[in-house]
Amino acid sequence: GAGVSQSPSNKVTEKGKDVELRCDPISGHTALYWYRQSLGQGLEFLIYFQGNSAPDKSGLPSDRFSAERTGGSVSTLTIQRTQQEDSAVYLCASSYDRASTDTQYFGPGTRLTVL
Amino acid sequence: GQQLNQSPQSMFIQEGEDVSMNCTSSSIFNTWLWYKQDPGEGPVLLIALYKAGELTSNGRLTAQFGITRKDSFLNISASIPSDVGIYFCAGQLQGAQKLVFGQGTRLTINP
Numbered sequence: 359g360a361g362v363s364q365s366p367s368n369k370v371t372e373k374g375k376d377v378e379l380r381c382d383p384i385s386g387h388t389a390l391y392w393y394r395q396s397l398g399q400g401l402e403f404l405i406y407f408q409g410n411s412a413p414d415k416s417g418l419p420s421d422r423f424s425a426e427r428t429g430g431s432v433s434t435l436t437i438q439r440t441q442q443e444d445s446a447v448y449l450c451a452s453s454y455d456r457a458s459t460d461t462q463y464f465g466p467g468t469r470l471t472v473l
Numbered sequence: 474g475q476q477l478n479q480s481p482q483s484m485f486i487q488e489g490e491d492v493s494m495n496c497t498s499s500s501i502f503n504t505w506l507w508y509k510q511d512p513g514e515g516p517v518l519l520i521a522l523y524k525a526g527e528l529t530s531n532g533r534l535t536a537q538f539g540i541t542r543k544d545s546f547l548n549i550s551a552s553i554p555s556d557v558g559i560y561f562c563a564g565q566l567q568g569a570q571k572l573v574f575g576q577g578t579r580l581t582i583n584p
Binding site for chain 2: 362389391393398399400401402403406408414416417449451459461462463464465466467
């Protein structure tokens, strides 16, 4: 497909377990973003990858959150020792990143529920 | 951190009515964006604004970048059922890549 894809679409886990969320950006896009959307809220920036540069991790809420981007394409967001407040929709976006004005295209998100 | 105040939080209108929503910020943004999100989907870009005072249309949608660079509005004319969804404003600081989002406006249309 031509859009950003994310998997799984839904994830239910128990408190204390680790989870991995995957994002496949649009082919050719060098920038990749993770956002979190809590129920009834706007999106909250988590982390940004640009090519081979060091990622901007300024939005990660705690050290339980980490993300990797291997080979400049697929990204994985990992949440360790999940807490109930981690329940949210996690959205990934990608862009060409030739300029800060390049459009960010969003995936459908992964809905995480921590019981 | 930066915050965008978006209003109203929700709107209930009749089909055919015009809609107006806005966002304000205490920070100056270099770019203002308006997104629409349908249930179970990610946000989709509707309009992007890059210059203070800019007024841009996309079909029945019109958005403006405020002169002070601290606000923006979105108007939808002659609403139709497919306009239902959540609308988000988003701002981008100069040189920054990340977007700062408003809390969203949930639009409900009665046929």
